[in-house]
Amino acid sequence: MNSQLLIGYTVRDTFLNRLSGSTKLIGFVALSIIGMVTYDTRFLLGVLLISLILFHFSKIKYHEVAFVLQVIVAFAILNLVMVYVFAPSYGITIYGTHHMILGSPDHYFNLSWEQLFYEFNLLLKYIFAVPLALIFLMTTNPSEFAASLNKIGVSYRISYSVAIALRYIPDVQNDYRTISLAQQARGYEISRKAKLMTRARGAVQIIMPLILSSLDRIEIISQAMELRRFGHNKKRTWYMAQPFKRNDYLALIIIVLIVLVGIALFKVNGGRFWNPFK
Amino acid sequence: MVEPIISFKDFGFQYDSQSEPTLKHINLDIFPGEKVLLAGPSGSGKSTLGRCINGLIPQSYPGEITGSATVAGHDIKDSSIFELSFSVGTVLQDPDSQFVGLSVKEDIAFSLENDERSQTEMRAATKKWAERLDLKPLLDHSPQGISGGQKQRVAMAGVLIDESNILLFDEPLASLDPASGKASIELIDHLARQQNLTVVIIEHRLEDVLQRPIDRLVVLKDGEIVGNDKPSAILKDSLMQQLGLREPLYLSALQLAGVKLADCENIDSVETVAGDNIESALQRWTAGVTLQEPALPTDPLLTLKNLNFSYNRNQPVIDGLNLTINRGDMLSLVGRNGTGKSTLSNLITGFLKLDGGAMKLEGQDLMQLSVKERADHIGYILQDPNQMISKAMIFDEVAAGLRLRGLTDEEVEHQVNGTLKVCGLYEFRHWPISALSFGQKKRVTIAAILVLNPEMIILDEPTAGQDLRHYTEMMNFLEKLNREQRVTIMLITHDMHLMLEYTQRAVVLADGGVLMDARPADVLTNEAVIEKAALAKTSLFTLAERYHLPSALDFVAKFVQTEREVRSHE
Numbered sequence: 001m002n003s004q005l006l007i008g009y010t011v012r013d014t015f016l017n018r019l020s021g022s023t024k025l026i027g028f029v030a031l032s033i034i035g036m037v038t039y040d041t042r043f044l045l046g047v048l049l050i051s052l053i054l055f056h057f058s059k060i061k062y063h064e065v066a067f068v069l070q071v072i073v074a075f076a077i078l079n080l081v082m083v084y085v086f087a088p089s090y091g092i093t094i095y096g097t098h099h100m101i102l103g104s105p106d107h108y109f110n111l112s113w114e115q116l117f118y119e120f121n122l123l124l125k126y127i128f129a130v131p132l133a134l135i136f137l138m139t140t141n142p143s144e145f146a147a148s149l150n151k152i153g154v155s156y157r158i159s160y161s162v163a164i165a166l167r168y169i170p171d172v173q174n175d176y177r178t179i180s181l182a183q184q185a186r187g188y189e190i191s192r193k194a195k196l197m198t199r200a201r202g203a204v205q206i207i208m209p210l211i212l213s214s215l216d217r218i219e220i221i222s223q224a225m226e227l228r229r230f231g232h233n234k235k236r237t238w239y240m241a242q243p244f245k246r247n248d249y250l251a252l253i254i255i256v257l258i259v260l261v262g263i264a265l266f267k268v269n270g271g272r273f274w275n276p277f278k
Numbered sequence: 279m280v281e282p283i284i285s286f287k288d289f290g291f292q293y294d295s296q297s298e299p300t301l302k303h304i305n306l307d308i309f310p311g312e313k314v315l316l317a318g319p320s321g322s323g324k325s326t327l328g329r330c331i332n333g334l335i336p337q338s339y340p341g342e343i344t345g346s347a348t349v350a351g352h353d354i355k356d357s358s359i360f361e362l363s364f365s366v367g368t369v370l371q372d373p374d375s376q377f378v379g380l381s382v383k384e385d386i387a388f389s390l391e392n393d394e395r396s397q398t399e400m401r402a403a404t405k406k407w408a409e410r411l412d413l414k415p416l417l418d419h420s421p422q423g424i425s426g427g428q429k430q431r432v433a434m435a436g437v438l439i440d441e442s443n444i445l446l447f448d449e450p451l452a453s454l455d456p457a458s459g460k461a462s463i464e465l466i467d468h469l470a471r472q473q474n475l476t477v478v479i480i481e482h483r484l485e486d487v488l489q490r491p492i493d494r495l496v497v498l499k500d501g502e503i504v505g506n507d508k509p510s511a512i513l514k515d516s517l518m519q520q521l522g523l524r525e526p527l528y529l530s531a532l533q534l535a536g537v538k539l540a541d542c543e544n545i546d547s548v549e550t551v552a553g554d555n556i557e558s559a560l561q562r563w564t565a566g567v568t569l570q571e572p573a574l575p576t577d578p579l580l581t582l583k584n585l586n587f588s589y590n591r592n593q594p595v596i597d598g599l600n601l602t603i604n605r606g607d608m609l610s611l612v613g614r615n616g617t618g619k620s621t622l623s624n625l626i627t628g629f630l631k632l633d634g635g636a637m638k639l640e641g642q643d644l645m646q647l648s649v650k651e652r653a654d655h656i657g658y659i660l661q662d663p664n665q666m667i668s669k670a671m672i673f674d675e676v677a678a679g680l681r682l683r684g685l686t687d688e689e690v691e692h693q694v695n696g697t698l699k700v701c702g703l704y705e706f707r708h709w710p711i712s713a714l715s716f717g718q719k720k721r722v723t724i725a726a727i728l729v730l731n732p733e734m735i736i737l738d739e740p741t742a743g744q745d746l747r748h749y750t751e752m753m754n755f756l757e758k759l760n761r762e763q764r765v766t767i768m769l770i771t772h773d774m775h776l777m778l779e780y781t782q783r784a785v786v787l788a789d790g791g792v793l794m795d796a797r798p799a800d801v802l803t804n805e806a807v808i809e810k811a812a813l814a815k816t817s818l819f820t821l822a823e824r825y826h827l828p829s830a831l832d833f834v835a836k837f838v839q840t841e842r843e844v845r846s847h848e
Binding site for chain 2: 142143163164166167170171175178179181182183184185186187188204205206208209212213216217220221223224225226227228229230231232233235236237238239240241243
């Protein structure tokens with residue numbers, strides 16, 4: 001059965017696996033934010049290099065993430081094309097100069113080095129965060145997920161709902177399959193053979209029983225949790241939480257330094273953009 | 279004098295959503311260290327009484343309380359689920375849904391996490407209870423990777439870790455195979471003694487629970503306590519049937535042989551029941567009944583040849599299976615959890631694709647037919663009716679299959695009404711399905727399949743979660759369908775009573791193939807097969823052996839035959 005989610009955690013013996021989930025989450029969030037804000041190409045290239053090196057050390061195999069990578073690449077390319085289509089001279093506006101490759105700045109469609117450079121920065125932004133996200137998802141035990149969310153300040157009730165979702169997704173998938181087949185046996189056609197309307201109507205026949213059986217399940221789960229004292233205290237501890245070790249503090253210091261470099265560059269550049277055209 | 283740990287005094291309860299009280303004038307004292315079985319038919323209020331003990335009433339289910347009730351010194355009126363949870367550990371009916379952790383160890387430690395205990399403490403406690411309940415090798419497993427019996431042990435560890443001294447079990451046997459159920463009852467008994475726990479078990483399957491001694495049997499009916507005594511005293515009155523409970527089989531057999539239960543001793547277990555004239559009465563009875571060889575159907579309907587199937591390449595679930603099902607068969611498919619019973623039905627209905635082998639329905643190759651086309655010949659009824667019902671009204675639900683097959687409104691109405699009459703649902707045809715009971719809903723799903731006029735239907739646990747009355751109604755209905763409409767019926771079941779009393783043929787699955795294909799009595803007297811397929815020996819067999827009857831097999835077969843005769847005259 002296909003119970004493996006798109007991206008799955010597996011036990012790999014690397015220093016990244018041994019870092020606490022909170023450290024990785026903080027690192028991912030902090031670097032993403034600073035990377036999204038800045039347009040300093042030198043900084044982005046530096047962070048990209050770091051994230052690729054980390055990815056290498058994480059021992060994640062290409063084939064494990066191939067599908068996700070392809071989807072991301074496709075979206076990134078689409079996005080870059082659309083940015084060009086809707087604002088072909090945005091680079092010129094930002095950098096204030098125009099070094100033309102094709103056409104003139106007076107026409108709507110033109111191609112300038114400024115535009116290319118701007119879109120190259122965008123590309124870097126899309127790329128550098130991907131290995132970081134994959135590292136966080138694939139080297140953090142799902143059980144530790146909730147604990148890390150809670151540690152960075154998300155309420156434990158919300159954090160635990162992540163764990164509960166991970167726990168019951170396979171069950172709901174199973175229910176869906178069973179119900180779908182039972183309805184097909186009655187004669188609802190939901191395969192590509194049928195017309196769109198028929199398929200839509202068929203889908204409704206599955207959703208109804210699925211919602212009803214999920215509601216039953218939710219009632220039992222919430223009773224089971226309440227009977228074991230979930231939700232009474234203000235805080236809770238986590239069996240799977242990893243306490244901070246030396247390496248976690250080390251990693252956090254490095255992350256803070258990188259973020260500070262990013263902020264320092266705002267000062268140096270006099271804004272978010274590094275302008276090589278001046 | 280010892281104070282009761284649980285005490286109800288002229289207690290009554292009415293849910294806000296109901297117009298009548300569910301519990302009336304309950305007077306019940308349970309003392310520390312007692313093991314109490316709370317029994318009664320559906321709707322008798324036994325689950326409601328359980329909810330009063332763990333505090334779900336009145337906290338999660340608001341309603342009006344009369345009289346008084348205290349549990350471990352707390353008045354339930356003004357104590358929270360939180361307070362009571364330190365004294366009462368509850369194991370719910372469905373061990374799968376109450377598994378809230380991502381792995382076994384997290385689930386066991388769940389309540390300690392909520393108590394903000396340190397990781398060191400949690401690890402130590404989890405290890406201790408995992409060892410006691412034999413779960414140590416499973417600690418890192420996910421809930422999807424362990425069996426129903428194991429899940430239940432995890433649930434027990436998760437409440438025992440609180441060291442509370444009252445344990446409440448809500449229908450612990452409902453979703454387990456016979457062997458796991460037996461193991462579960464033994465474990466509860468063992469823990470109760472070892473930890474000196476007060477145990478309350480809510481269950482209507484008396485015979486299975488009574489495999490281990492019970493101090494007190496409390497029987498509820500229509501919200502009132504109608505029996506509250508040692509099990510033997512209540513069993514002696516032989517009022518089980520009137521109270522809506524299934525009498526243990528060995529007691530039915532003794533009565534059939536003319537033994538007066540009032541004259542017997544230690545009747546709460548087949549291992550101990552004794553009386554002066556039991557042996558002679560049984561001998562006389564078995565000598566006086568001639569066993570008829572019933573004519574079993576022989577005309578092949580569905581032929582399965584050398585079937586192979588696996589989810590993962592290296593672990594075949596079905597491995598070279600051969601089976602012929604004859605037209606008019608009423609057979610049960612039994613075997614250990616996860617042995618491929620549902621997989622086999624899914625292969626037959628086309629929900630799963632075969633890796634190899636041939637399936638023929640009266641010479642026609644099933645492999646050439648789609649899921650929908652196969653459903654015209656073979657109907658499959660899921661265990662949970664809520665997974666099948668997609669319409670709001672009964673008539674529409676039953677009509678759906680026909681409408682999709684393009685019949686005219688007149689034809690649809692004619693056929694649906696006919697089917698509803700067969701299923702005893704005609705009077706309800708304009709009712710909303712939500713107003714029906716669980717058993718009636720199940721009947722609607724059967725009607726929705728029958729209306730397509732299949733030659734054969736497969737039912738997954740048709741009687742799960744139903745009390746004796748509903749069980750009997752359902753099985754008599756299926757028997758009638760089989761006899762009068764000539765529908766071939768295959769039942770997937772864990773219920774040994776059902777297999778023995780209502781089916782003529784039992785197919786036992788093990789190791790991917792058919793381990794045994796014989797009369798149910800043959801299967802349930804074959805100890806090797808019982809062991810291998812996780813079935814449970816029937817108490818009739820033990821009775822026959824204890825009283826040195828010439829052939830245990832004949833005795834069981836004769837009992838079933840007599841019961842069936844009595845039933846057909848009713």
